[in-house]
Amino acid sequence: MLGIQSNMTPVRRATVDSPHFKCRYCGKQFVREHHYLAHKCKEMQRDEELRTPHGQTALHYYQLWMRTMKRNPPSASAFLTSRYYRTFMNFVEFSKNVDLPKPEKFIWLMVHKDLPPTIWTTDDAYTAYLEFLDRKTSPMDQASLSIETLIAIADKHEIPLSEVFTVLTAQDIIHMLRTRRLSAWLLLFSKKFKHLFANDTNIDQRLIIENLIRPEYWGDKMDEHAEDVKTIKMLVAEMGI
Ligand SMILES: [Zn+2]
Numbered sequence: 188m189l190g191i192q193s194n195m196t197p198v199r200r201a202t203v204d205s206p207h208f209k210c211r212y213c214g215k216q217f218v219r220e221h222h223y224l225a226h227k228c229k230e231m232q233r234d235e236e237l238r239t240p241h242g243q244t245a246l247h248y249y250q251l252w253m254r255t256m257k258r259n260p261p262s263a264s265a266f267l268t269s270r271y272y273r274t275f276m277n278f279v280e281f282s283k284n285v286d287l288p289k290p291e292k293f294i295w296l297m298v299h300k301d302l303p304p305t306i307w308t309t310d311d312a313y314t315a316y317l318e319f320l321d322r323k324t325s326p327m328d329q330a331s332l333s334i335e336t337l338i339a340i341a342d343k344h345e346i347p348l349s350e351v352f353t354v355l356t357a358q359d360i361i362h363m364l365r366t367r368r369l370s371a372w373l374l375l376f377s378k379k380f381k382h383l384f385a386n387d388t389n390i391d392q393r394l395i396i397e398n399l400i401r402p403e404y405w406g407d408k409m410d411e412h413a414e415d416v417k418t419i420k421m422l423v424a425e426m427g428i
Contacts (some may be wrong), residue, residue, distance in 0.1 A: 220347040233267050236276070251291060254300040272378065274304045281308040285367040286366045288332070310397050326408075326415040329370035329403075334422065336368040349427030352379040357392040371400040376423045 189201060206216030208223035212230035217223035236242045266272060282290050289351035294314050297307055306312055324332075340355065341348045360383070363369040374380045384396060409416050 230267065233272060237263060237267060240278055241276070245272075245279045248278060248290065248294060249275045252294050252298065252304065254293055271304055274307075278304060278307050285313060286362070286368070287313075287316075288367045292320075300333065317367060326372045326412045329367075329372045330415075330419045330422065332368065333370045333373035334426070336363060337373075337426070337428070347427070349379075351428060352377075352383050355383070356398070357383070357388040361392065361395050361399065362394065371402075371405050372419060374400065375402065375405055375409075375425065376416075376420050377428045379428045 193204055206218055208217040208220060209215070210217075210223070210226055210228060210231065212234055213228040215226065215228065217226065237246060246266050248262055249266050249269070252275075254260050261269070266275075271389075272312075281287070282293075293307075296316055296319050297304070297312065300315070302312055336350045338348060341351045344351075344354045346354065360369060360374075364371075364374075384393065388396065
């Protein structure tokens with residue numbers, strides 16, 4: 188009897204010292220509350236990061252990538268522990284920095300070309316994508332994206348669409364041409380764009396814009412798409428640009 192009681196002491200001490208607090212992210216256990224409260228781990232930081240808009244976009248792209256590959260879109264918690272977590276966070280950063288047009292389409296192309304997410308942020312991948320947009324996007328799609336761009340700018344400045352070129356600088360237009368948010372398919376029919384080009388640009392800007400638009404290349408292109416050209420001209424007239 189006595190022997191058993193004396194044996195209980197260490198058992199009871201073990202109970203007191205046994206961990207009472209457990210990190211729900213990494214599973215680490217703590218005896219003292221202040222140690223537990225001070226605890227930070229990679230998993231916890233990721234969880235906080237995932238709740239931000241940046242993190243939610245990364246999760247969306249990750250799921251879209253999996254769906255495009257015909258796999259089940261993983262849950263948020265699967266993303267947290269995925270080896271692609273940082274890759275997709277970086278991809279969101281990249282897409283903001285270069286103002287990537289239609290990121291969903293970009294992901295589709297990367298899957299199609301069998302390029303892994305780890306190289307999506309390289310210049311080669313980006314250039315391949317812009318060339319793809321030029322070749323594969325129909326004139327009407329390019330014109331539509333340009334119209335969406337101009338509507339968004341007019342809305343932001345709370346001005347009629349017909350005045351949209353009054354708030355755009357040559358630099359803005361160059362940036363939007365580079366990121367394919369504006370297309371020659373629309374600009375070359377816009378009187379107000381031509382006016383801006385002739386009056387509000389310096390020689391360097393005119394050279395860059397000409398280089399991006401390549402009017403001589405478009406001449407032939409437009410002959411091939413006479414019907415689209417007619418529609419786009421009509422849209423430009425309706426927009427009053
Ligand atoms: Zn932890």
